[in-house]
Amino acid sequence: MASYLRAGLSPAAASQICMNQCRAKCCRGAWILSLSQAEAQVFQAKAEELGVEALVRPAAEGGGWIRFSEHPGERCPMLDPATFACRIYESRPQRCRSFPERMTPGCAISGG
Ligand code: SF4
């Protein structure tokens, strides 16, 4: 279960903290986002739809991954740098939905 649910926050309240207080640290920096096969296809399709360049690397075990450092600003290509909102929020990968799964330093939601 995601930490925001354990903390009693609604998804909307958690999103406000991520965007306005934290400025989406999870979506920037030296992170790698892993994607299932289906998520990789959706990610590519959404990137084309939005006109965003996304380097989805194939994973040996299937699916794919995104290395934020390979993209402009060292952030997830789906992060809007002006608002810190996810441009594919409704279709975001499972990894993005469940993070943070445990106490994370600097994360107000997880209590770290
Ligand atoms: S570190 Fe915590 S507050 Fe910041 S974007 Fe990640 S989940 Fe949101």
Ligand code: SF4
């Ligand atoms: S898909 Fe959205 S929530 Fe997931 S890392 Fe990228 S910008 Fe963040």
